[in-house]
Amino acid sequence: MAGKKKELQLQAEASHFHTLDAFKGKCEPVFLFYSGGKAVAMVKGVNGPLLQKTILEHVQEAKKQQEMGDKYIEAPGQEISLLESTLEVPPNEDTHGQEDKVEAEQRGLEDKEVVDLSDDSYTVAIIKPDAVSQGKVNEIKNKLQEAGFILVTEEQRHLTEEQARDFYLDQAGQSEFEDLVKFISSGPCHVLVLSRGTEVNKDVPAWKELIEQSDVELMKAPPSEKLKYQESSDSKELASRELAFFFPSFGKEQQKTGTDEAITPKIQNTLALIRPDLLREKKKEILQKIRESGFTIAMQKEIMLTEEQAKGFYREHVGQDYFPVLIKHMTSGPILALALTREDAVQHWRNLLGPKKLEDAKEKAPESLHAEFALENIPINQLHGSSSPEEARKDLEFFFPVEQTLAVIKPDAYKEHKDDILSYIKEAGFSISQMKETVLTKEMAEGFYKDHRGKPFFDQLVQYMCQGPSMMIILSKENAVQEWRDMMGPTDLELAKQSNPSSLRAQFAKSILENAIHGSSNVEHAKKNINLIFENINLE
Numbered sequence: 001m002a003g004k005k006k007e008l009q010l011q012a013e014a015s016h017f018h019t020l021d022a023f024k025g026k027c028e029p030v031f032l033f034y035s036g037g038k039a040v041a042m043v044k045g046v047n048g049p050l051l052q053k054t055i056l057e058h059v060q061e062a063k064k065q066q067e068m069g070d071k072y073i074e075a076p077g078q079e080i081s082l083l084e085s086t087l088e089v090p091p092n093e094d095t096h097g098q099e100d101k102v103e104a105e106q107r108g109l110e111d112k113e114v115v116d117l118s119d120d121s122y123t124v125a126i127i128k129p130d131a132v133s134q135g136k137v138n139e140i141k142n143k144l145q146e147a148g149f150i151l152v153t154e155e156q157r158h159l160t161e162e163q164a165r166d167f168y169l170d171q172a173g174q175s176e177f178e179d180l181v182k183f184i185s186s187g188p189c190h191v192l193v194l195s196r197g198t199e200v201n202k203d204v205p206a207w208k209e210l211i212e213q214s215d216v217e218l219m220k221a222p223p224s225e226k227l228k229y230q231e232s233s234d235s236k237e238l239a240s241r242e243l244a245f246f247f248p249s250f251g252k253e254q255q256k257t258g259t260d261e262a263i264t265p266k267i268q269n270t271l272a273l274i275r276p277d278l279l280r281e282k283k284k285e286i287l288q289k290i291r292e293s294g295f296t297i298a299m300q301k302e303i304m305l306t307e308e309q310a311k312g313f314y315r316e317h318v319g320q321d322y323f324p325v326l327i328k329h330m331t332s333g334p335i336l337a338l339a340l341t342r343e344d345a346v347q348h349w350r351n352l353l354g355p356k357k358l359e360d361a362k363e364k365a366p367e368s369l370h371a372e373f374a375l376e377n378i379p380i381n382q383l384h385g386s387s388s389p390e391e392a393r394k395d396l397e398f399f400f401p402v403e404q405t406l407a408v409i410k411p412d413a414y415k416e417h418k419d420d421i422l423s424y425i426k427e428a429g430f431s432i433s434q435m436k437e438t439v440l441t442k443e444m445a446e447g448f449y450k451d452h453r454g455k456p457f458f459d460q461l462v463q464y465m466c467q468g469p470s471m472m473i474i475l476s477k478e479n480a481v482q483e484w485r486d487m488m489g490p491t492d493l494e495l496a497k498q499s500n501p502s503s504l505r506a507q508f509a510k511s512i513l514e515n516a517i518h519g520s521s522n523v524e525h526a527k528k529n530i531n532l533i534f535e536n537i538n539l540e
């Protein structure tokens with residue numbers, strides 16, 4: 001690499017790792033670029049040209065700095081390394097696996113997007129669930145502070161199993177990996193960011209050494225329980241990654257408070273809307289552009305807004321001369337709402353859109369989406385993006401409110417695959433608001449499937465649903481109804497196997513009739529059936 005005629009070929013045999021099975025069909029490779037122990041760039045998806053561009057940009061940047069005699073040249077061990085080929089499950093969850101290095105002839109990158117750990121100033125310590133539940137957090141914090149560490153920030157986090165797997169993926173395959181994942185996700189951890197980079201603390205031993213010392217007995221994990229108690233980042237790369245994992249906006253907070261730390265890459269979500277006319281004509285092209293630009297589409301929903309909803313969404317524009325036309329266009333057909341994820345998503349999406357006024361977009365940014373996808377005779381631009389992270393949060397809440405859906409693990413699947421299905425549910429980030437085991441009576445099953453009364457399979461269906469206990473579960477999440485249906489896969493097992501082999505039905509159904517699980521088909525059905533099964537429940 002780096003200007004030499006050398007080709008780099010990477011191959012990640014992800015299908016050989018059983019720990020990655022759960023991610024099949026739901027993830028894409030993510031490449032993290034490190035320089036001098038810092039994450040400097042991220043490319044999502046297998047995008048050769050973008051990977052090459054990213055590498056070249058950083059090499060050129062490094063060259064420039066070297067020519068300028070930049071102080072970074074002297075920093076030891078700085079090189080551009082494509083450290084991790086990463087698998088990612090949106091939103092904001094990534095794993096890492098194969099390691100490989102890309103040589104770079106230049107050294108010393110300045111990067112404004114990461115916390116600078118080059119002076120070992122920060123380390124991340126995790127007080128694990130057993131120590132937290134034994135009330136040892138303060139004791140451990142005191143010990144650390146007595147030993148000279150400065151507590152920069154802290155947070156209590158209860159990791160899901162999936163997040164724990166991501167976090168410890170470099171230990172995947174080791175005999176204790178599954179125990180570790182189970183243990184770490186068994187309760188809240190307490191995560192600390194510690195500093196030991198100042199003059200005063202120069203002599204404070206590194207974390208590892210501190211643990212070895214007998215006077216911090218409390219922090220010594222007994223050999224038999226070595227997965228327990230706390231641990232910390234023991235390398236710069238690890239510390240940088242752990243910081244980004246637990247505190248994605250850490251660097252920004254430091255900047256706000258006036259220290260001159262640089263910024264951690266910040267994974268954000270933003271809302272993008274494709275309005276009716278453009279959606280009809282160019283949906284495919286736009287979705288392709290979005291993916292090529294490094295966004296992950298975390299959620300999407302095609303929706304027909306009522307006038308009232310459109311006015312509610314654009315209430316800040318009431319009174320503007322364009323308001324009536326805007327509302328007319330917004331309600332003239334279905335729009336596509338997308339939750340887009342990547343680092344600095346809000347700004348990147350706005351940059352991609354270009355100037356709001358069509359004339360400006362065409363003149364000043366002809367490659368912007370507003371210019372490229374302008375429609376003749378339509379004065380309203382056809383794409384929307386939130387203008388700030390705060391607005392993005394509100395916009396996303398508007399289009400993707402937290403919903404409840406009813407999931408049923410049908411009798412045969414409940415008997416044979418309950419644990420597997422429940423762990424898929426947890427890993428997908430659903431909250432389980434309620435669940436109970438129920439044996440449906442004939443009347444209940446007939447009521448549940450009353451829309452199918454009269455169909456040839458109706459009697460068999462009722463019989464199947466009454467053959468033993470089912471598990472009734474209320475799932476909560478943004479876009480829960482659609483997401484759960486996507487996870488279930490098509491009704492017909494054969495179709496499920498073909499079109500979505502990692503879906504639950506492809507894995508656990510026996511036939512089109514005995515298809516393992518149910519999910520509400522829309523929010524109204526969800527409400528009705530939840531009330532039928534969980535009588536008098538207050539969903540608020």
Ligand SMILES: Nc1ncnc2c1ncn2[C@@H]1O[C@H](COP(=O)(O)OP(=O)(O)OP(=O)(O)O)[C@@H](O)[C@H]1O
Pocket residue numbers: 449452457461490491512513514515517518519520521
């Ligand atoms: N052609 C068919 N032959 C046999 N059984 C069927 C057939 N179509 C549907 N079923 C059964 O009836 C249930 C309800 O059918 P529906 O069309 O509502 O599918 P679904 O919404 O995918 O499933 P569910 O309502 O259980 O979530 C299916 O889950 C399946 O058990």
